[in-house]
Amino acid sequence: MLGRIERGGQLALYLCDNVQQRTIQPHILNTIQAGSVVNTDEYSIYARVPAWGYTHVTVNHGDREWARDDDGDGINEVHVNTIEGVWSLLRSWLRPHRGLSQRWLPLYLAFFQAMHNIRRRGFSLLEPMLNLLLTSAPRNPG
Numbered sequence: 560m561l562g563r564i565e566r567g568g569q570l571a572l573y574l575c576d577n578v579q580q581r582t583i584q585p586h587i588l589n590t591i592q593a594g595s596v597v598n599t600d601e602y603s604i605y606a607r608v609p610a611w612g613y614t615h616v617t618v619n620h621g622d623r624e625w626a627r628d629d630d631g632d633g634i635n636e637v638h639v640n641t642i643e644g645v646w647s648l649l650r651s652w653l654r655p656h657r658g659l660s661q662r663w664l665p666l667y668l669a670f671f672q673a674m675h676n677i678r679r680r681g682f683s684l685l686e687p688m689l690n691l692l693l694t695s696a697p698r699n700p701g
Contacts, residue, residue, distance in 0.1 A: 560668075562642050563590050570645060570675045572668045580604050587611060598639055645675070 561573040561583050571590050575582045583604060591597060593612040599605040601619045608615040616637045618624045626635035649671055653659065659667060677687045 561586055562645055563587075564642050564645060566641050570672050572649075572672045574665055574668060578604055580607050584611060587613075598637055600639055648675075 561575055561578070563571045563573075563586070571586075573583075573586045575586075584607070587597070587608070588611060591613065594614070596614045596616060597605075597608050598616050598618070599608070601617045601621060605615065605617070616629070618627060618637055618639060626638035626640065628635050629637055649668075652671060653667065656667070673691060674684065674688075677684060677691070679687055
């Protein structure tokens, strides 16, 4: 699984057959504007991100580095905490479903992504969810 989120932006989740450079490249190229700064951990599948047209900065979890202040202003600009938080929320949300069928996993992920992007909880979620359903439902031409 691959995820992309810009702080305060939209979440995009992708279910990949495997996690290799050739499977993640299309998702990265199609969802991240060329020239953007891409923050990742040190996992080797991200090694070609600069060749794909991005500035690539990493945190080295293997060295227990979780965030870094590169410009000395006291703010840790380099981190992957936002997407790590999403993975934590997703695991917590899926846990009660114990043993999901792979067949339905894309639908669970799509629902989670949509609810995360709406950024509402409880009853305030009802109106945006209905609007989303009504605008994406097939129209009956008759």
